[in-house]
Amino acid sequence: MEKTFLEIFNSILDSIRESMVVLDSNLKVIRANPSFYQTFNVNAGQTEGVLIYDLGNKQWDIPKLRELLEEILPQNTKFNDFEVEHHFETIGRKIMHLNARRIYNETNQPQLVLLAIEDVTEREYYKRHLEEMVAKRTAELSIAREEAEHSKHLAETALDEIKQLKNQLEAERAYLQEEIKLEFNHENIIGRSNEIKYVFYKAEQIAATDTNVLVLGETGTGKELVARAIHGLSSRRDRALVKMNCAALPSNLIESELFGHEKGAFTNAHSKRLGRFEIADGTSLFLDEIGELPLDLQPKLLQVIETGEFERLGSSNTIKVDVRIIAATNRNLEAEVRKGAFREDLWYRLNIFPITMPPLRERREDIPLLVNYFIDKISKRLGKTINMVPVTVMDALRTYHWPGNIRELENVLERAVINSSGPKLHLVDELKKPKKNLTNTNRTLADVEREYILRILEETHWKVSGNNSAAEILGLDRSTLRARMHKLDIRKP
Incomplete structure (x- = not known):
């Protein structure tokens, strides 16, 4: 498993700008990407095979890092956004967000640790500076109002600037609260x-x-x-x-x-x-x-x-x-x-x-990877353990034409996980191969889309939203589906 993982990891490692390190079960460095070497001013010869705490003359012997790797991670398969602030002798002070994940072998024993290190120093300093700027301008405004009436025009200008800064900060914070719900990198x-x-x-x-x-x-x-x-x-x-x-x-x-x-x-x-x-x-x-x-x-x-x-x-x-x-x-x-x-x-x-972005039917080689990723994600969210996908199920998933692409695949797998009572995945959807229809090869994309949405609506008895609805099967928001229905002139008979 380690060899397979490293082959996949190395194939994309050089294209990732975020610093990443692979550790063995003893927390020794197996491999790091170029971004890690460049950001932390080290090279492969100084890192590979070395205990992570010993890197850079023990500059990495950080109490918070030990807490994550030795206390928190053993109790969790993964842990995200663990903030560490540390002064390095060679590169100065860094604020880092650590995302750690344990990788298991075929016997379900922890074998590797994947550690992603995001350098958020500039972002954190920018945020702190912006908050300090708002506080400073507010204080200046209060003093200006008390000291002199003739500075009223300047005070009003400063007030407008403060309001603009506050509005921008509040709007961005509100937006970030929505975005933080996403599990994306x-x-x-x-x-x-x-x-x-x-x-x-x-x-x-x-x-x-x-x-x-x-x-x-x-x-x-x-x-x-x-x-x-x-x-x-x-x-x-x-x-x-x-x-x-x-x-x-x-x-x-x-x-x-x-x-x-x-x-x-x-x-x-x-x-x-x-x-x-x-x-x-x-x-x-x-x-x-x-x-x-x-x-x-x-x-x-x-x-x-x-x-x-x-x-x-x-x-x-x-x-x-x-x-x-x-x-x-x-x-x-x-x-x-x-x-x-x-x-x-x-x-x-x-x-x-x-x-x-290619449709899923044109990248069937990726389906097993996507299946494993979604099963792991969904089963953890639902508190289940699914570690076996029968060959017949995987073959059905690989050969299906997936008109709804990855969103449809995720919905199918979520229903499968919900209906699986043991460690083996039980597929509940009947994935039929598309019927060949050569009678009309000049249909537009809108015609094909309209026909597909109509078929799903008829199968769900025109249930647009909710559980087992057309929106859920199509992988669309309710409002998006209604907009498409209006655009394509789809009406309930």
Whole structure:
């Protein structure tokens, strides 16, 4: 198992910018990646075969590290976001987030430890500095008000700046609270097929630039993971990736969500609100389902892409932002342009560097890895132990055509884990091979999508949301499914 794991690990190790170390059961270093050597100013000859605490003349003999590896990890299969702050003689003070995971052999004995080290020093210093800045400006404002009436204009200017800083800090904190629920880092794009390795290559190739990226692919292929990987490898990674699903909101709310609004800009606008572009100033904005963006809003988005400027709803003041856009769609935007449903100039601006996420049926080599990953994730969440997948089950999973891609695979596996009473996975879904239909080879993608959604709705007796619903089987949010039904003119008979 160790040899197999290291072969997989080494195949992607050099493309990961996060520092990573593999330890044996005695906590001696087996392998580390180039990022570890560069960040901590050591080389392979000084690390491999050495007890981790002895690295760099015992600079790594850190009490918090010992606590994680010797006390916490033996009681847990994995432990994430363990913060360690330490002064190294060679590189100074570092603030690190440690993610540790035990790897077991075939007899379920711990054999390896995978340790990922994220250097968050700059991000933590930035956050502390921003909070200190708010406190400092607030104090200055109080003193200015008490000392002199003639400084009223300066005090009001300072107050506006403080409010802006507070709004930005509060908006980003609120957004981070939502994002922290996600279990993501860029290596969660599971796979070793040539198709997925090419996606890795393209993501790393473009990540270091500020070029806008268009991620293409069918529903459920993992386009958001690609966006997160690009952001995680970019110079903007110290700030959270801000995202918005253009299909999840009514068209009359999308403009306010993207660009923000002033108090009283429209009915029920009781207070000023920052839009996603303001929150994403200095970081990346992921626009999912960009093909669903209303045509009348596309010129305003084009303006932001070209100039970095926009106005909030209800305001004539121009706001300047520095935002990198990563867009995604499952639609053929070139065909949408020809139909007049998408602006050609906006498509040109977005299509500078397209990355296509392959459907699951084109990367069947990755299915066993994905199956093991999801079974481990789901069974731990449900408090179960599933360690055996029958050959017949794996064959069925490998040969199925997966119209819903990875999202459908995860849903199928969750139902299987729920219905498995022992350590063996019991597949409850009947995975039928698609019927060959050669009578009409000129159907559009929209026709195929409409037919598939109709079939699932009929099988679920038109139950759109909830358990065993069409949305759950398709792997879509309820609002996204309703938007697709409206777009494709699907109505309950």
